Amino acid sequence: MNSMALEIRNLAKQFGDKVAVNNVSLQVPAKSFYGLVGPNGAGKTTMLSMATGLLRPDQGSALVNGVDIWAEPHTAKRTLGVLADGVRQFDRLTGRQLVTYAGLLRGMDREEVTTRTEDLLRVMDLSADGDKLVVDYSAGMTKKISLATAMIHSPKLLVLDEPFEAVDPVSAANIRDILNDYVAFGGTVIVSSHVMDLVQRMCSHVAVIDGGVLKASGTVDEVRDGMSLEDRFVDLVGGRGTSEGLSWLRTS
Amino acid sequence: MVAYILKLKLRLLANGFKRSPWQLAGVIIGGLYALGMVVMLSLAMWFSADNLEARGWVSVLVGSVIVLGWAVIPPMITGVDLTLEPQRFVHFGIEAKTLARGLILAGFISVPAFLTMLAVLGFSTIWRLDPLALIVGLLCAIGTWVMAILLCQYLTIMATALRAKRRFRELSFGVLFLLLISLGPIITTIATNVESIFDLLIPATKVLAFTPLGAFAAVPNDFATGQFAALGLHLALALVYLAGLYLLLTRATGKATVTPPAAQRASSAKGLGFFKITPATPSGAVAARALTYWFKDPRYALSVIMVPMLPIIFYFASGTTGNYSMMLLLGPLIGILMGFSISADVSYDNTAFALHVLTGVTGKDDRLGRVLACFALVIVPLILAAVLPASLTGQPWRIPGDLGMSLGAFLIALGVASIASARYTYAVPLPGDNPMKTPPGNGARVALTQLATFGIMGVLLIPTLVPYIFGWVTQSMLAGYITVAVGLITGSIMLFLGIRIGGKTMDARQPELMQAVLVNR
Structure with missing residues (x-):
């Protein structure tokens, strides 16, 4: 078995004049719960898109469980589950149909897909809404159903871009339990987030990315270096204003 | 203010x-x-x-x-x-x-x-x-x-x-x-x-x-x-x-x-619908998804309505002149239009296409599924449109020719559209948008691509057209049978090639297609 679930080598992407991701290399060990943090517009989504086959990089490569996703996309994607941020779903399908669709697209057989779909709907707390069209789901429900589509083929590596955005606390806790179990049984998870507290509690490893550049990476304890992750993050990224902010924003 | x-x-x-x-x-x-x-x-x-x-x-x-x-x-x-x-x-x-x-x-x-x-x-x-x-x-x-x-x-x-x-x-x-x-x-x-x-x-x-x-x-x-x-x-x-x-x-x-925005009543569908009927393969799943969209998405419904509407329009239009021979062209026309209608499929998917990219479904399965859905939907009305006008007007010698031309046109259109939609995307109304609302600034490029696509279909149809027209002019049923043979053979070859080439194109260009649909949102 490959010891690195995801190996990013010198990935770079430029949009016009703007360098979105600048020569980033990152190693995500198997069985780790890896957090990817960075301010808005840091290049998290761009990097994950390149690592998951959605966006062709200008240079560099990404190895998913040892397989180069740009050289052998079909093989690499078999062991990879992705929750992409900012894309639609086929929302004229019902939740149940959508998850089934994702399973069948992966070439799984029908009984397996049926059982797993019901299981996923149950743990996502969506059983009652399985027959509703996804277009009528709330933002949080859509996140959860998308997560289900990413997990149905029991991938070795899950890449989740902003999985907890708009998800209610109870569902978020359920999803965290699922992910923790998944890691405990040998899976690898990468989540991007800007909730530091969540990352510190949940993840074993963390990488900080800012302005398209990798600022720090390693185990959470290594990176935070005795401070809270939030303080350390602000330290690395900078940009905190001084106390003389909005002097007029005083109610009395 | x-x-x-x-x-x-x-x-x-x-x-x-x-x-x-x-x-x-x-x-x-x-x-x-x-x-x-x-x-x-x-x-x-x-x-x-x-x-x-x-x-x-x-x-x-x-x-x-x-x-x-x-x-x-x-x-x-x-x-x-x-x-x-x-x-x-x-x-x-x-x-x-x-x-x-x-x-x-x-x-x-x-x-x-x-x-x-x-x-x-x-x-x-x-x-x-x-x-x-x-x-x-x-x-x-x-x-x-x-x-x-x-x-x-x-x-x-x-x-x-x-x-x-x-x-x-x-x-x-x-x-x-x-x-x-x-x-x-x-x-x-x-x-x-x-x-x-x-x-x-x-x-x-x-x-x-x-x-x-x-x-x-x-x-x-x-x-x-x-x-x-x-x-x-x-x-x-x-x-x-x-x-x-x-x-x-x-x-x-x-x-x-x-006034707060009106609350929507959620609609639902029982069970798995088409997913139950189609084979449990990636292409079968794509077909089931596409069929669901043909019925549930108003942007596709436009094309579906065309099928019953065209005969009605033609009927009225020929009623004014009293010459109903226009009706004989219904089959080929429906074949071309419906086959062509899948050429904007990826554009209609919009960013939901990401699911296809992420699951690593092959271009061939993707193309094949979409073709199957369109085929399943159109084939019966197409045959009716090809056979009925000739039999109702008491010209049975026309039937084979009309049938061959219609099927040939449909298969070739499907093949060409399979390549076109793997290569070109247009700005189309977004999912859930008003289907009549074409995003502005689309005209020139769409017109050009569609003109080219239709041109290619026209050229590929020439082998079928020759016996068809010959049969029409000489009222020869034999020429009609030749039309069937040529239409089916060239059509099947083109469809096969279309799915193959379209599939290869798609495999090579999945991320580029993804970026193209990301622009239109």
Whole structure:
């Protein structure tokens, strides 16, 4: 078995004049719960898109469980589950149909897909809404159903871009339990987030990315270096204003 | 405050153009086309100026058509640019009256509104022989213009509440679409009875002159012919209508700012639907998904409605000439159009296409699934359309030829479309959007791609066309059988190649396709 679930080598992407991701290399060990943090517009989504086959990089490569996703996309994607941020779903399908669709697209057989779909709907707390069209789901429900589509083929590596955005606390806790179990049984998870507290509690490893550049990476304890992750993050990224902010924003 | 809202609208307009050069180019081409129409029609009005009897009712008719057009087309069919809908200003605490005034004025800033203004002014040249009447005509033209845009704004606000309900939106477009395409036959029927139409129109304009549609447009004629009592009445009515409309609009805007958006009733579907029927393979799954969309997505429903509508339109159209041989072309036409309809499939998926990229479904399975869905849907109506006209008109010798041509056209169109949709994406209405609303600035490129696609289909159809036409001319059933053989063989080969090449193209270009659909959202 490959010891690195995801190996990013010198990935770079430029949009016009703007360098979105600048020569980033990152190693995500198997069985780790890896957090990817960075301010808005840091290049998290761009990097994950390149690592998951959605966006062709200008240079560099990404190895998913040892397989180069740009050289052998079909093989690499078999062991990879992705929750992409900012894309639609086929929302004229019902939740149940959508998850089934994702399973069948992966070439799984029908009984397996049926059982797993019901299981996923149950743990996502969506059983009652399985027959509703996804277009009528709330933002949080859509996140959860998308997560289900990413997990149905029991991938070795899950890449989740902003999985907890708009998800209610109870569902978020359920999803965290699922992910923790998944890691405990040998899976690898990468989540991007800007909730530091969540990352510190949940993840074993963390990488900080800012302005398209990798600022720090390693185990959470290594990176935070005795401070809270939030303080350390602000330290690395900078940009905190001084106390003389909005002097007029005083109610009395 | 009003000035700020107007500036905001201008800025939005300008930024819309800046977004992409293609869009700007499209707007310019569309604008030039519309401008050309305006100039042509204005010239027509200019040269009708000496027809003293007609100019009165022509003026009312034209004015009414413009106001009616604004009242119907934007609110009901194409949808209005709602970047400045009242709800968006809820959080700013602007006084309702001020806000209403600003929004109403902002409604006058748009390309169509500008073109309409040019049009009404140009149409006033029908009064050019009488300088005073011309001045009255120009002033009333502005009145007509204001009336048109206020009416449009009012109906838009009224319609927005209803449109918020998805069901209604999808239904209303269907009904309107049916009306629109049956407009052609209705017009041809009317056109054949032109004489009696004028007898009908002239009294109608007399009535229209008392309605908001034609009141302003009636004034110049009253002035020119010296009927001052009628002038007073028409003018007073026009002003009352305008004031009333303004009042209603202010009220509706105010109300819209305090009304929360309507809640939607979630719709559902029991079980797995098509996913249960199709084979449990990736291509089967794609087919099931595509079939679901053919029925559930109004953008596809447009094409589905075409199938039963085309025969009806053709029937009416040939009814006017009494020559029904046009009906014999139904099969090939449905074959080409329906086969071609999957060429925008990836564009319709929009970013949901990410699921296909992420699951690593092969291009071949993707293409095959979409073709299967279209095939399953169309094949029976296609065969009926190919066989029925010939058998009903008692020309059984035609059946094989028609059948071969229809099937050949359908298969070849499917093949070519499979390659086209793996290579080109267009800006299409977004999922859930009004299907009639084509994103602006699309025209030139889409026209070019589609022209090329149709051209290629035409060339590939030549081998089938030769025996088909030969059979048609010589009334030979044998040539018909040859058409079947050639159509099926070339069609199958093209479809096979289309899926293969399209699949390869897609495999190579998945991320690029993904980026292309990301732009349009």
